[in-house]
Amino acid sequence: MAEKEVVGLAGMFDDPNALIHAAETVRDAGYKKWDCHTPYPVHGLDAAMGLGESFLPYIVLAGGFTGIAAALGMQGWMSAIDYQVVIGGKELFSWPAFVPITFELFVLFSGFTITACFIIFCKLWRWNHPLHDNNIMAEVTCDRYAVVLEAGDDKFSEDKARSLLEKAGCSDIRTLFKTQNDDSFI
Amino acid sequence: MSDSVLVEESEKERQDARKEEIATRRERMGAKEATCLDPPQLFEEGETLRSIDEAVFKPVESFPKFKWYVMFAISSACMGLFFFCFAYTIVEGIGVWGNNNPVGWGWAIVNFVFWIGIGHAGTLISAILFLMRQKWRTAICRFAEAMTIFAVICALQFPLIHTGRPWLAWYWLIPAPNQNNIWVNFRSPLLWDVFAVSTYFMISLMFWYSGLIPDLASLRDRAKNGWRKLIYGILSLGWSGSNRAWRHYEKGYLLFAGLATPLVLSVHSVVSFDFATAVIPGWHTTIFPPYFVAGAVFSGFAMVSTVIIILRHQFNLQHLIRDVHLELMNKVIIVTSLIVGYAYSMELFIAWYSGAMYERYVFMNRVMGPFAWAYWSMVICNVVIPQLLWIKKFRTSVLLMYPIVLLVNVGMWFERFVIISTSLHRDFLPSSWDYFKPTWVDVGLFVGSMGLFFTLTLLFVRFLPSIATSEMKAVMPGAQPTHHGGKH
Numbered sequence: 001m002a003e004k005e006v007v008g009l010a011g012m013f014d015d016p017n018a019l020i021h022a023a024e025t026v027r028d029a030g031y032k033k034w035d036c037h038t039p040y041p042v043h044g045l046d047a048a049m050g051l052g053e054s055f056l057p058y059i060v061l062a063g064g065f066t067g068i069a070a071a072l073g074m075q076g077w078m079s080a081i082d083y084q085v086v087i088g089g090k091e092l093f094s095w096p097a098f099v100p101i102t103f104e105l106f107v108l109f110s111g112f113t114i115t116a117c118f119i120i121f122c123k124l125w126r127w128n129h130p131l132h133d134n135n136i137m138a139e140v141t142c143d144r145y146a147v148v149l150e151a152g153d154d155k156f157s158e159d160k161a162r163s164l165l166e167k168a169g170c171s172d173i174r175t176l177f178k179t180q181n182d183d184s185f186i
Numbered sequence: 187m188s189d190s191v192l193v194e195e196s197e198k199e200r201q202d203a204r205k206e207e208i209a210t211r212r213e214r215m216g217a218k219e220a221t222c223l224d225p226p227q228l229f230e231e232g233e234t235l236r237s238i239d240e241a242v243f244k245p246v247e248s249f250p251k252f253k254w255y256v257m258f259a260i261s262s263a264c265m266g267l268f269f270f271c272f273a274y275t276i277v278e279g280i281g282v283w284g285n286n287n288p289v290g291w292g293w294a295i296v297n298f299v300f301w302i303g304i305g306h307a308g309t310l311i312s313a314i315l316f317l318m319r320q321k322w323r324t325a326i327c328r329f330a331e332a333m334t335i336f337a338v339i340c341a342l343q344f345p346l347i348h349t350g351r352p353w354l355a356w357y358w359l360i361p362a363p364n365q366n367n368i369w370v371n372f373r374s375p376l377l378w379d380v381f382a383v384s385t386y387f388m389i390s391l392m393f394w395y396s397g398l399i400p401d402l403a404s405l406r407d408r409a410k411n412g413w414r415k416l417i418y419g420i421l422s423l424g425w426s427g428s429n430r431a432w433r434h435y436e437k438g439y440l441l442f443a444g445l446a447t448p449l450v451l452s453v454h455s456v457v458s459f460d461f462a463t464a465v466i467p468g469w470h471t472t473i474f475p476p477y478f479v480a481g482a483v484f485s486g487f488a489m490v491s492t493v494i495i496i497l498r499h500q501f502n503l504q505h506l507i508r509d510v511h512l513e514l515m516n517k518v519i520i521v522t523s524l525i526v527g528y529a530y531s532m533e534l535f536i537a538w539y540s541g542a543m544y545e546r547y548v549f550m551n552r553v554m555g556p557f558a559w560a561y562w563s564m565v566i567c568n569v570v571i572p573q574l575l576w577i578k579k580f581r582t583s584v585l586l587m588y589p590i591v592l593l594v595n596v597g598m599w600f601e602r603f604v605i606i607s608t609s610l611h612r613d614f615l616p617s618s619w620d621y622f623k624p625t626w627v628d629v630g631l632f633v634g635s636m637g638l639f640f641t642l643t644l645l646f647v648r649f650l651p652s653i654a655t656s657e658m659k660a661v662m663p664g665a666q667p668t669h670h671g672g673k674h
Contacts (some may be wrong), residue, residue, distance in 0.1 A: 016667040036429040039235060040400070040660035041436045044667055045429050054437035078361060078369040087373050100378040100456055104385040107449045111389045114438045114445075118396055122431035124423035131426050132419075138407040140427045141400070143235030143659075 004177035009161045010136050011147045011170035016042050019145040022168035023048035026147060029164055033153040037131070037140040056117050063113025064106045071105035072098060134176050148176070226510040228322055228661070235659050238506065239404060242653045245501040246405060250648055253500060258644050264637020271630035272347055280350050284624040289610045293628040294344040296602045297635060300485070301341035302383065302457055303478075303598065306450055307486020308334030309390060312397070313446035316439075321661040322514050325507045328401075328654040329497065329647075330490050331394040336642040337489075338387045340635045345379075347631070375459035382456040389449055393442045396435070399425045400656035454478045461605065468548040468609030471536065477529035484522035484568070485598035487515050491591040495584055497647060506653055509582050516581040519572055519594065526601075527569035544614065552608040556621055560604050567597025 013019045016038075023036055027050040036045055046052075072095070079085065080092035090097070118124055131137050131148070140146050147168070149161045158175070165173050275282055285292040308330035315323040349355035357364045359380050370377050402422035409415035425431070455475035462474040491512060498507040537549035552561050571593050580586045612619045646652065659665055 016665065020667045037427040038429060038432065039404075039427060040656045040665065041432040042429070042660075042667060046433050049429060051430065051433055054434045056434050056437045057441060060438075060441050074361065075372045079372055083368055085368075085371075087371060090373070094373065097373040100375075100452070100459075101372060101381045103448075103452060104378075104381040107389060107445045108385040110445050111385075111392050111442065114441055115392045115396065117434060118438055119423075121434045122425075123428075124399070124425065124431075126424040126426075127419065129424050129426050132424070137426065141404040141407045141425075142239050 006151055006158060006175055007178045008148050008150045008156075008176045009158065009165065010134070010149075010174045010176055011165035011168065012136065012139065012172040012174065013145040013147070013170060014143075016145065018169055019147065020044055020048045022147050022165070022170060025168035026149065026164065029155070031149060031153050031155055033150040033156075035148050035150075037136070037146040037148060039141055039143060039145075042145070056114070056121070059117055060110050060113045063116075064110035067105040067107070067109025068102055070109070071102040075101060131176070134174070136174060136176075226322060226514065228325065228508065228510065229663065230505050230508075233505065233662070235662065235665070238653075238655050238658055238662075239408070241503060241506060242401075242651050242655050243405060243408060245647060246649060246651060247408065251500065254644065254648065258641070261637045261640035261644060264634050265641045266634075266637070267630050268343075268634020268638050271627050271634055272343070275347050275627060275631070276351075280348065282625060282627045284622055284628050286620050286622065288613050288618050288620050289607055289622040291606050291610065292622060293603075293624055293632060294348040296599070296606055297632055298341050298344040299457055299478075299602045300599050301337045301344075301635065301639075302454065303482035303485045303602075304489045305334040305337035305341065305386075305390070305486065306454060306479070306482035307490050308332070308337075309386075309446050309450040310483050310486065311490070312393065313443040313450065316443040317447060322511055324654055324657040324661055325511050326490060326494060326515070326653075327657065328394075328397060329494060329652045330486075331390065331397065332646045332650075332652070333486075333490060333493065333643065334390045335387070335394055336639050336646075337486075338383065338390065339642065340639050342383065342387070343635065343638075344631075375456065375463050378456045379460055382453045386449060386453045389442070389446055393446055396439065396442070397654060397657070398650065399423060400427065401651040401654060403427065404655060405651065451479055454482045461609075466609050466613070467542070467544040468552065468605070470545075471533060473529055473532055473536070477526070477533075480522050480525035480529065481598060481601060484519060484526055485595060487519050487522065488591040488594035488598070491515055491519075491587070492595060493643060495588060495591075497652060501647070501652075503653065506658070509584075512584070512587065513581045516575045516587060519591070520575045523569060523572035523575075523594070527565075530565065530569065548609055548612070551612055552604060555608065555612070557604060557608045557611070560600050561608070564597050564600040564604050567593040568601060571597075 011022060013022060019036060019038070019042065023045060026034055027048065036042075036049060038045070075098040076093050079094075084092055086092070123129075131140075136144075136146050136148075147165065147170070149156060149165070151158075162173055280294075283292055283294070285294075311323050311330040312327045312334075316327070346352045346355070349359075356362050358370055359377075361370050399422055402418050403425035406415055406418035406422050409418055455478065458474035458478035461469040462471060464470060494507060495512070498504050534549055534553070537545045540546070552558075571590055574580045574590060575587070580590065607622045611622055
């Protein structure tokens with residue numbers, strides 16, 4: 001069997017405090033392509049990894065405003081322009097009556113935007129993630145925490161990465177091998 | 187610091203975490219000793235992240251007990267009855283129902299409002315309690331969300347059948363171009379309802395599914411069988427628990443909760459507009475939107491309790507869905523029961539105070555007329571009996587609370603029946619007065635919709651995790667780091 005290509009190094013942890021500590025160490029060492037894998041969202045990990053606030057709300061707000069515009073545009077065009085029907089002696093563009101549907105479409109468009117953001121930014125189309133073929137995933141989705149350094153990082157060399165994880169307090173370090181055609185996984 | 191030192195430290199912290207939380211809470215309340223405001227203990231001693239997984243995934247990974255098959259057989263038979271009555275109604279026309287000339291909205295709309303109401307508890311638990319940071323919601327939220335979706339599916343059937351020919355209903359339900367070039371009436375609350383309910387269904391579905399993804403990933407990684415791994419692998423969309431994903435996921439989940447909260451309040455308000463904007467005495471009241479929302483939460487919590495008590499017994503989940511969770515739900519039931527009771531009395535008061543002859547007559551007729559039996563069943567089930575939950579024994583004992591929550595379900599169905607039938611059956615012209623009697627098709631559709639609901643519920647608990655493990659893990663004592671370089 002040909003020698004397998006190393007795609008990264010995973011340091012396993014049993015405790016969220018140790019994970020935060022390790023994440024800070026890796027962040028301070030200047031790595032760019034690395035990630036933490038946890039069974040549930042760990043508070044404070046974003047800061048420890050040097051990640052900022054998620055930008056999702058701005059995109060979702062834009063989606064919601066699109067919904068408002070679409071709802072008002074649709075109701076206004078259909079009842080005041082395309083086929084005018086006077087109902088109850090009200091103006092053709094009687095906006096108070098359009099509020100409920102405008103609100104519903106605001107929520108609906110925002111919801112679709114969130115889902116689209118999940119798919120794009122949480123990379124939910126990646127069924128072929130190299131981590132899935134390694135044994136760490138079953139532990140990560142149950143009760144352990146992993147810091148994964150990707151081989152694609154400029155600073156990565158197996159020895160240096162290993163010593164960094166050791167320095168970060170990790171006693172269970174595993175090498176991840178390439179199992180399929182995949183260049184980058186973060 | 188080495189890993190092992192940190193682990194030992196965290197064990198100690200795990201135990202101290204709860205003590206600290208209690209102390210902080212008591213300090214804030216100005217209490218010196220144990221009070222009823224102490225945070226509830228949601229986890230048993232010795233519960234670990236892995237033991238949660240083992241317990242929650244067991245029903246999904248093993249064949250169910252014989253009882254499950256019995257329940258499934260009964261509920262799918264009822265579901266068959268539903269589809270039979272559905273087809274019969276379409277073939278024969280809605281004349282086979284008990285609807286008559288004054289009572290043009292019969293059981294179909296009663297059932298529609300009933301099922302939509304049931305769904306509301308799911309969104310309340312998953313969204314409103316999430317925004318309020320109520321940790322106890324994690325044990326019941328996934329199940330309640332699933333219940334929302336199934337209840338809305340049941341609810342949607344009824345207006346659809348009520349149109350008589352659903353395939354032609356397109357043109358007045360949604361703004362679809364048609365041969366007359368005329369559009370739907372955007373000033374009609376019935377149309378708002380179409381938008382509200384379908385938005386509610388889609389948002390609930392997306393919220394529920396995105397919440398399921400981390401748990402589906404756990405199932406994928408636990409799978410031994412190739413097919414199982416493939417199916418859960420596809421369903422979990424390649425989730426890897428990456429913090430770069432969690433960062434957006436958590437924010438998106440919060441946004442979903444923030445959007446679902448006003449949405450759920452709007453949905454039942456819009457449902458109540460169907461009645462409140464009409465000029466029918468008994469319907470034309472401004473109290474309807476909050477009254478309907480409170481009633482919806484009330485009936486929804488009762489339905490969650492009804493099903494979850496059986497669920498946790500069947501699958502041995504008593505250590506995760508603990509008595510304390512049931513007690514907290516019972517407290518919500520008392521509060522909403524009081525709101526509903528207030529609404530009933532306020533309706534009567536306003537009818538008298540208004541001085542309007544027809545309004546007064548409708549309410550006198552409701553309380554003492556031919557449907558008085560339904561009115562008093564409603565009052566007894568919804569207002570009188572739930573007061574027993576003030577007694578701690580009734581809140582904590584499953585055997586004592588179960589009849590109460592069952593009766594709340596019955597009472598809330600009667601509430602909708604009373605609102606619809608009593609307001610319509612004696613309208614302005616005494617010559618057209620009539621009494622409403624359901625036919626076997628009405629009964630078949632209602633019982634059948636129960637079958638549809640429970641069939642979907644049974645399939646859900648068999649094939650998908652009914653407790654949100656990733657959310658439960660995150661609120662376990664000691665699951666969150668206590669010190670991280672002084673930065674949050």
